[in-house]
Amino acid sequence: MIYDITIIGAGPAGSTLARLLSNKYKVLLVDQRNLDEQSDFAKEKCCGGLLAPAAQKELAKQGIGIPGDILAGPQTFSVKSVDMDNGLVRFYQRHYINIEREKFDRWLVSLVPDSVERKFSCIYKSYEAMENGYTVTLEINKKKITVETRMMIGADGAVSRVRSQAFAGCSIPDKYISIQECYLSDKNLPYYISIFNKDVTNFYSWIIQKGNKILVGTAIPFKEDADARYRVLIGGLRESGYIQGDAVKKKGTLIMRSRKIHQLNICKGNIAMVGEAAGFISPSSAEGISYALESGKILSSAINDGIDGFAIRYKKGLIKLKLNLLTKNIKVMMMYNKLIRKLIMKSRILSINVKLERDGYE
Template structure:
């Protein structure tokens, strides 16, 4: 049996950031993931300057061999009506990335032990340790494996009855020269198109010669229908090529305000999508994943033991950062009640509303200070 201080299940941004943040603290860390990296990940694929800052990423180094698309504009609209184009100035307000590259970059920075292409087949609690696959043990087990993380199941029986599970489908592909010529979408201007019922939104995002198209909704039984209608409309408008790949990949995640999963217990805690931390207004999960990992690292460094009481510092930090969870009656994307009325279509035609509220507040969270963990 191999012994570690911390076992992290999931090598995405949350798990790799936690392992990276613990690099100089004398902790023996093992990171496990069922996939082999690079791997595809369903995601529109952009990160804000706050994420870059929190992770200490050198942009010049990153862009040497990876896609890094500066974003200075947004096109916001409601399906079926003309969009609004907003220019945010010369400085990028976000950066387009390919998740297969970004996640691998973060994972490659990790110096801890890694076990890739390794599924978690068994989790056993024994004498204060967690035993994984009858091979590795540690007093602390961290779930960072997304919505279906096996560690999350140890803290409950699955999604609660009030949890809003958002389902999304997307495709990302490298365009041929012919497709590039007919694609009207511009890299510096991602497009966000809200469903008329405000239960989800679609996107068109060009990153160099790569194109990402997708749609996410809280009622997944209508997901394919809405996606097909959106794609057909974008094709008819000439925004995207007519010959797209036929297979869209799926993904599911929890919105923060509606997730019921506990975050900690004796010797166990959840970070990132495993904890259900995606922003309620936008569904964006990379920044919450990164910040939750940095908060978890601080807690682990300071904790006198791995009891639930000691680890509760992490739960308190999450609540302080993202607010107390609540399940509003209107559910879904937690849009204010006055938005979910006939005025919504008018608001989506407003430059002020689409820029100051939709983009800068809901999607970019520019009003939230950068989170940096103590060293």
């Protein structure tokens, strides 16, 4: 049997695509996670779990709203920006929704119609081109199997094996190592925290509360000594009392920060990339769920009009998303320039006054 479309990865991009593809196609959805059983922390996505307004808008446009049990407390409405390079602190109103990321992914997968065949706890290994499609090698329980498909979709996230094989030698986004730890906390933070500290990273670090835990994370340029820089961050947070004791969980992964449009990898033959595997993630905030949802939708409509010529329609459909990335890169130039950030924060443009007890960093 030959599949029309094999999707590698059932994160927000892959599961959105699988949900929206026409049932005229024989579709296979593959993921290394055990998405039909209880969650296994080792394979969970490393994520802050904040649903940005763009992701909320995209869910609204796709006609779905998230169930209550996916929400994580507290829901807060501001970000505390700590600029350690300039010694400034400001608060800004934000409209994120705080979610449990693994639950969110599993809920999106639950919306995929039964007509889509699933292979979970199944690792994509490699592909070979054949006449009219590809032979795809997968691994289940350490046993290799092959499937044949007319199209293959790389929805396998930042560490995409599909991208590294299909686009070997092509330009890719700037690589960052992201480390995120989870600490027990008796604090009740009424905001998220973003930290700018050039001794840690030229990107940013964050603190997000999830119930009685706080997530501490950062993204460090690939070539730097990530452990040493992470220790600088954690040392500062310990001193200011944000974290106590040892981390109860620790995860690391890559973030691919697309600084230029040519770093995106979109299509090659009948292989298409979607979500973060294609390079779609905000270079200013590392917000990627909205891009995954939207690029998944755009690819589904390009394919639903027929596999022939889908690449032209997909690329055309992505123009707005690419422009959005360009705009975000202009924001990067201001946000991550020490002097410009100082001027903006000093001017208090868009900042809000918040009455708080002292909590460090001030």
